[in-house]
Amino acid sequence: MAPMQSSLTRSQLQRYLSVARNAAQKGGKRALKYFRRNVPVIKKVDRSPVTRADREAEKVIRGILHQAFPFHQLCGEEFGWDKSVKSDFKWWIDPVDGTRQFIRGIPFWGTLVALEYKGEVVAGVIHHPAFGLTLWAAKGQGCFANGKKGHVSKIPNLKGGTLTYGGFRLTSKSYRKRLTDLIAVCYDDRGYGDCFGHALVAMGQVEAMLDPVDKPYDIAAVKICVEEAGGKFT
Numbered sequence: 001m002a003p004m005q006s007s008l009t010r011s012q013l014q015r016y017l018s019v020a021r022n023a024a025q026k027g028g029k030r031a032l033k034y035f036r037r038n039v040p041v042i043k044k045v046d047r048s049p050v051t052r053a054d055r056e057a058e059k060v061i062r063g064i065l066h067q068a069f070p071f072h073q074l075c076g077e078e079f080g081w082d083k084s085v086k087s088d089f090k091w092w093i094d095p096v097d098g099t100r101q102f103i104r105g106i107p108f109w110g111t112l113v114a115l116e117y118k119g120e121v122v123a124g125v126i127h128h129p130a131f132g133l134t135l136w137a138a139k140g141q142g143c144f145a146n147g148k149k150g151h152v153s154k155i156p157n158l159k160g161g162t163l164t165y166g167g168f169r170l171t172s173k174s175y176r177k178r179l180t181d182l183i184a185v186c187y188d189d190r191g192y193g194d195c196f197g198h199a200l201v202a203m204g205q206v207e208a209m210l211d212p213v214d215k216p217y218d219i220a221a222v223k224i225c226v227e228e229a230g231g232k233f234t
Contacts, residue, residue: 013138027061028111028129057095092220098194108196114220124221137228152231153204161207162188164197198222202229
């Protein structure tokens, strides 16, 4: 992403981050109401699953963001772009990142909210409602996990570290071969997947997270959190 063309003040970023945290937590709370409740699953056009939890949570988040910032543009996984608004401020929303895990009753799913300004992500929240973990970060202000400063691992390479990764069903055979070669180098590997894997990197509990199939709403919030924790995002 391009560097910021016009700086935002610390107080502005804190306000955006405060609203983002509120939106993520309230959206996540709505989704949590349906967790392990056998909600009906619908297949979208791309055959990915969606539930009532995804849609209701996104509506909650959109409502909070729109009320606070009516002239900002919103884009969520379930309802797409608000095309009636044009703005340098764009909010990325993933109400349930890890829907397949949500459906199976696995608690690693999360709610993601991030703000992009003039092409750069400047604030983001990763909220894991099922076990009460929230990470947040703003540009130049560090990353925090439940209020504690987060920092990536000091282990210098994967030979002594742990790699976690997302799903690889849709990738090519050659890509999967490179993944297995990479795993062979590591001290350990675990397939936590989705935003939880990125959160573990930001908290220094694993050294790397690899996910080959993502959209902007999947990665905007984790990008700023990992970078503000001292990590590299590519």
